[in-house]
Amino acid sequence: xxxxxxxxxxxxxxxxxxxxxxxxxxxxxxxxxxxxxxxxxxxxxxxxxxxxxxxxxxxxxxxxxxxxxxxxxxxxxxxxxxxxxxxxxxxxxxxxxxxxxxxxxxxxxxxxxxxxxxxxxxxxxxxxxxxxxxxxxxxxxxxxxxxxxxxxxxxxxxxxxxxxxxxxxxxxxxxxxxxxxxxxxxxxxxxxxxxxxxxxxxxxxxxxxxxxxxxxxxxxxxxxxxxxxxxxxxxxxx
Amino acid sequence: xxxxxxxxxxxxxxxxxxxxxxxxxxxxxxxxxxxxxxxxxxxxxxxxxxxxxxxxxxxxxxxxxxxxxxxxxxxxxxxxxxxxxxxxxxxxxxxxxxxxxxxxxxxxxxxxxxxxxxxxxxxxxxxxxxxxxxxxxxxxxxxxxxxxxxxxxxxxxxxxxxxxxxxxxxxxxxxxxxxxxxxxxxxxxxxxxxxxxxxxxxxxxxxxxxxxxxxxxxxxxxxxxxxxxxxxxxxxxx
DNA sequence: ACCTGAACACCGTTCAAGT
DNA sequence: ACCTGAACACCGTTCAAGT
Numbered sequence: 001x002x003x004x005x006x007x008x009x010x011x012x013x014x015x016x017x018x019x020x021x022x023x024x025x026x027x028x029x030x031x032x033x034x035x036x037x038x039x040x041x042x043x044x045x046x047x048x049x050x051x052x053x054x055x056x057x058x059x060x061x062x063x064x065x066x067x068x069x070x071x072x073x074x075x076x077x078x079x080x081x082x083x084x085x086x087x088x089x090x091x092x093x094x095x096x097x098x099x100x101x102x103x104x105x106x107x108x109x110x111x112x113x114x115x116x117x118x119x120x121x122x123x124x125x126x127x128x129x130x131x132x133x134x135x136x137x138x139x140x141x142x143x144x145x146x147x148x149x150x151x152x153x154x155x156x157x158x159x160x161x162x163x164x165x166x167x168x169x170x171x172x173x174x175x176x177x178x179x180x181x182x183x184x185x186x187x188x189x190x191x192x193x194x195x196x197x198x199x200x201x202x203x204x205x206x207x208x209x210x211x212x213x214x215x216x217x218x219x220x221x222x223x224x225x226x227x228x229x230x231x232x233x234x235x236x237x238x
Numbered sequence: 239x240x241x242x243x244x245x246x247x248x249x250x251x252x253x254x255x256x257x258x259x260x261x262x263x264x265x266x267x268x269x270x271x272x273x274x275x276x277x278x279x280x281x282x283x284x285x286x287x288x289x290x291x292x293x294x295x296x297x298x299x300x301x302x303x304x305x306x307x308x309x310x311x312x313x314x315x316x317x318x319x320x321x322x323x324x325x326x327x328x329x330x331x332x333x334x335x336x337x338x339x340x341x342x343x344x345x346x347x348x349x350x351x352x353x354x355x356x357x358x359x360x361x362x363x364x365x366x367x368x369x370x371x372x373x374x375x376x377x378x379x380x381x382x383x384x385x386x387x388x389x390x391x392x393x394x395x396x397x398x399x400x401x402x403x404x405x406x407x408x409x410x411x412x413x414x415x416x417x418x419x420x421x422x423x424x425x426x427x428x429x430x431x432x433x434x435x436x437x438x439x440x441x442x443x444x445x446x447x448x449x450x451x452x453x454x455x456x457x458x459x460x461x462x463x464x465x466x467x468x469x470x471x472x473x474x475x476x
Numbered sequence: 477a478c479c480t481g482a483a484c485a486c487c488g489t490t491c492a493a494g495t
Numbered sequence: 496a497c498c499t500g501a502a503c504a505c506c507g508t509t510c511a512a513g514t
Contacts, residue, residue: 106391107341139453142452143452155383218464222456232344
């Protein structure tokens, strides 16, 4: 679309409009394409105009993180703590799947924007209301880590080994390339072993959603067991 | 130290020397200070000289990751799978604590260098030798995620809320700032609740090592329980 | 054939000159 | 007072000119 100068004035710039445009740009073109200059051009504006609304690029990233945290399903009370946490975390995961740049952005930032803190605070509230001690709740928050926001650092993705970034690639089959399979026999074995539903999906690659829920439930079940046992953290060696 | 030209020739450039210098530079000045130009200057060399030994910056980062993976304690057989994994993962954690830039570098890369794959392969070998099915081992690798390499994404660090990067800061006390504590009461409560050894450390902040081991053991214990039960992943809904 | 300076196409951000 | 072009101090990488 060609720029129409003069006749049609663009909607005025605002912090909110900048943040939404930044999120959209990162969604479509990847975080590495998100520069102040690119963003300004996308908005039909001179780069310096952005600096009236965000102090610098770091603040822009913080604002973008707040935008996506705002997309997470709000707290719905009524169920037990496990179900409440589980549902909200899986909602966060759905959000993160729309914004693949977010994990990297979150890790690169120093974190702790008010919106993230509010989210974490409500999660702790759920734990406390569920009967966990403050002590246990503290450790649980650490143990869940980034999973609370719906993502996890996956080192292990047998299929991708030399591919490019590909935010929009449709999962290019599974299994290791032959020469890698020869060097790493254990990886080769388990790469094809992810028979999630009775073997019908063998070789088709693994189900991210299943893996996420598997790990999440492993943690939640272990935590509930500790809660039932009245666990206390006074067992340091030394 | 002033440059001595002519009389003393520098040791010749090599891929290995470049990688070690890059790791040292990232350790000392942070990953954001690691540029091809800075690195070249550190080595007393013109920037273009680096490109004879590494194709580009991405390959440099991959090489750096391989260097630190090489620092992880090799496999020592003899113990059960839990002890073997636990020891190696805690060794990896010690390595990562010397190279604070590594998690971000690992996340920013597409991963799967041969050295990382070899490490993962040997970890899977430990699981299989310990009696886990290939199926379960697959899910376990996903569930452990970056913890296999000794780090985890911690969203939750109650103390740091507005501080700067600070790779060398000595942990600036604990507890939330007063105004944050008022807005986020649950966070405030658990921030001071990390009484790791019988209350004597209350208020001093939390023990990263304890939190890491807590989460790791929660996972390992849960996995061992599944193994004992002969768990199989055929219970998908639908 | 090898090495390397200059150049290219970018960054985030400052600053002073225009209105 | 506000806006913005040019400029500054960087990037990673290419390329052609030097030896």
